[in-house]
């Protein structure tokens with residue numbers, strides 16, 4: 001969808017709701033995009049409040065719903081929320097590491113009407129997978145769940161996070177996906193937010209590694225001859241000349257609600273120096289249409305030079321606000337990924353370091369305390 005920008009754009013409905021129902025997770029991936037400060041983890045919305053969020057989002061026109069986290073399976077009310085969402089008419093997607101899934105649960109989720117499961121792997125073999133997730137036997141569990149996904153007649157959608165540590169094993173990843181009879185496989189190079197940003201210098205592949213990976217992927221695709229999984233390779237934008245059209249434009253399409261009820265135009269926006277509203281205090285409609293933070297980067301009146309007069313501004317909307325903030329300290333600046341940005345040299349100083357840092361000091365994602373959530377277990 002392309003949106004023509006102007007000073008006061010019409011407000012379109014949020015079509016995609018991302019419900020981050022918990023930040024708790026049994027794994028500890030150093031590339032996790034969850035916030036470093038997971039204060040929300042300790043103050044999760046109860047079941048009825050999530051139901052109200054789903055009702056309001058659907059009334060506003062949302063059609064796609066992602067249950068995410070953290071690990072959404074840690075919420076005992078997941079099946080109830082799925083059933084509720086399905087009854088409202090959402091297309092429901094579960095984004096999961098598979099840890100916490102059992103045959104009994106997958107059967108219950110199927111009965112509740114879950115449409116789609118996206119299963120993530122850390123690597124293509126047990127040793128690397130369990131090391132990256134920092135949990136023993138997690139690979140074994142994922143293999144079991146992958147088979148259950150097929151057994152319960154879901155499309156098999158796998159997600160592999162690609163980093164400097166596993167990019168050389170991309171063919172092994174593709175072989176595993178073929179053996180598992182996957183339908184779609186995302187070979188997604190890490191995007192540098194949250195914990196991944198903290199660990200960026202360790203995780204970022206070199207340009208040569210990316211070129212080699214692309215070569216392997218293309219030759220694998222040629223050999224497939226139209227059969228087997230469809231592989232989608234997502235490269236990091238750090239090496240690009242134009243930024244990504246982040247969130248299809250701020251406050252146009254995507255709405256995220258975090259475990260504590262904060263409403264965000266994108267899942268990492270909380271790092272920005274803006275105050276975001278909470279669904280406990282205000283209706284979603286009020287938030288989406290009238291909140292200062294949601295209106296802040298709509299249209300182009302906020303744009304700096306060179307975006308302001310750029311003939312590509314309706315393609316990428318000036319890039320990612322979080323990336324601009326993380327890399328320059330100023331959320332109003334042009335995303336430095338863009339070669340027209342006066343800060344583009346920052347990208348070179350980062351990519352020049354790729355492959356030189358090693359893995360010694362990787363920070364694994366962790367949460368200090370355990371949660372207490374008022375969920376209904378049925």
Ligand code: SF4
Pocket residue numbers: 025026027028029031032033034069070071097120365
């Ligand atoms: S990236 Fe890893 S740690 Fe983060 S939510 Fe997913 S499985 Fe859990």
Ligand code: SF4
Pocket residue numbers: 242243306307308310311312313314316317318319334335338339340341
């Ligand atoms: S100058 Fe701004 S609008 Fe133009 S291409 Fe770069 S980021 Fe996009």
